[in-house]
Amino acid sequence: MSRLRVVHVSDCYPPRVGGIETQVHDLAVRQARAGHDVHVLTATGAAAAGVGHPGGSGHGAAAEPGGPTVHRLATPLTFGVPVHPLEGLLLRRALRELRPDIVHVHAGVVSPFAHAGARAARRLGLPLAVTWHCMLDGVVPLYRAGAALAGWRRAAVALSAVSAVAGERVARVLAVDPADVLVVPNGLDVAAWAPPAGPDDDGAGPAAQPAGGSSVPGVSLPPAGPLRVVATQRLAPRKRPVPLVRVIAAAHERLGRDAAGRPRLHLTLVGSGPAERAVRAEVARRGLGDVVEVAGRLPRAALAGRYRGEHVFLAPARLEAFGIAALEARAAGLAVVAGRGTGVSEFVRDGVDGLLTPDRADGLDDGAADAALAAALVRLAREDGLLAGLLAHNRRVAPAADWADVLAAADALYARARARARR
Structure with missing residues (x-):
């Protein structure tokens, strides 16, 4: 695709x-x-809530080295919440000045700034693409109306x-055909996450074991x-961190402890957020102090x-969209364990990369x-060879998450948006 001026809009x-x-x-x-030529319009200040001064500062533009120019339409009046009382006016003004070839709006379930950006682009007649980063379960009737x-x-x-x-x-x-909604998946620098090569490996991680094997080198x-077990998430109710502790408690009850009294299951929970106190209380209430580590x-x-x-x-x-x-x-x-009705099923195959329940x-x-x-x-703890087979596969075979594919999907979305804007 030829060089475009792309403006991303995200709360x-x-x-x-x-x-x-x-x-x-x-x-x-x-x-x-x-x-x-990439720009980002966002209601997140330079010092977001929980990172620095609540809300950060306002309407300046700053170019990230080797990256986009970021326009922070933020105000300290909202105490770090990524909204702006004048967002409609400010977004229309910014889009008029930038004159983008494409406006790419990124929406969640509650995204007032992003939706204001979509309305502004539509009002100005600009080519508009919208990507939903959420599951709309429970709000479909409201959104449809x-x-x-x-x-x-x-x-x-x-x-x-x-x-x-x-x-x-x-x-x-x-009310459109599902085929009319393109998929622009999340991308990843896979090489940066790959496990280190083991002593018996060819460079792609520990050598694969037979599916029925019981070990993985190293x-x-x-x-x-x-x-x-590890879980990395924002500790917010929508991500279900307290029910996660209960899942671990149920599995721990079945697996028990070894002869030395050590648990046969351990969870490291990585993340922070408003539900952290409730998570710690649930761990204490269930006596899981040596089973669950809340790492922050x-x-x-x-x-x-x-x-x-x-x-x-x-x-x-x-409600995991991806x-x-x-x-x-x-x-x-x-190995990944998740519900099979979530977006995790896009890159995890049951019995191959993990277990989908x-x-x-x-x-x-x-x-x-x-x-x-x-x-x-x-x-996974009891079935001979199951965990070893999943780990060996996942260390040998990288997931299909290449950024080249993501960029190609975005280009296809932009081509569709520009074609529709010309009608």
Whole structure:
């Protein structure tokens, strides 16, 4: 594709930490490196809540070295919440000044700034692409009514989502064929996450073992030690960190302790957020002090090293549109356990890269779906050769998450948006 001026619109952006923030930043950086003139309009200040002064500062533009120019339409009046009382006016002004070839809006379930950007682009007649980074379960009727009233079903917009399962919900909201919602997946620098080569390896990680094998070179597996589980997430109710502790408690109850009294299961929970106090209280209430470690937030660059001592990544969220943290763990060689109705199923195959368990997509309620997650952990700890086979495969075969494919998907989305704008 020829050089374009691309403007991304996102409520959230670094230094805030999260899936949308990470992906918008990484996509913008790689598009800039590919030769596009890339700008980001965001309501996240330069010092986001929890990082520095609440809200940060306002309306300046700053070019990231080798990356996009970031326009922070932020105000300290909102105390770090990524919104702006004058967002509509400011976004229209910015888009008039920038005169982009494409406006790429990144939406979540609650994204007032992003939606204001979409309205501004539409009002100005600019080519518009929207990517949904969320699952719209539970809000489809509300969104459907709002989209009909606002005329979005007739709008000249190119639609996309980060996974096919998320895209199916978008199609229902806008009453379009699911094939009309493209997939622009999250991307990853796979090589940066790859596990280190072992002494018997050809450079792609520990050598593969037969599917029925019981060991992986350089990795201690149950029953020689505990099943080591990690979960990396924002500790917020939507990500279900407290139910995660209950899943671990259920699996721990079944696996018990060894002859020395040590648990046969250990969870490292990486992340911070508003539910951290509730998580710690649940750990204490269930007496899981030596089973669950709440590690707090870690820099993204430190995660790959932390994963080297783990076996399994557990993703408990029901509304996971993609699951970038799970993809990072998969690239680091871990087996992944998640519900099969989530976006994690885009890159994890049951019995190959990890275990996908029954969930809402199969008609299960939360209790039954959580029990299925716990049962999967018990299988991995007890079933001879299962965990070894998954780990050997994941250390030998990298996931399909190349940024070249993501950039190509974005180019296809932009071509569709520009074609529709010319109609």
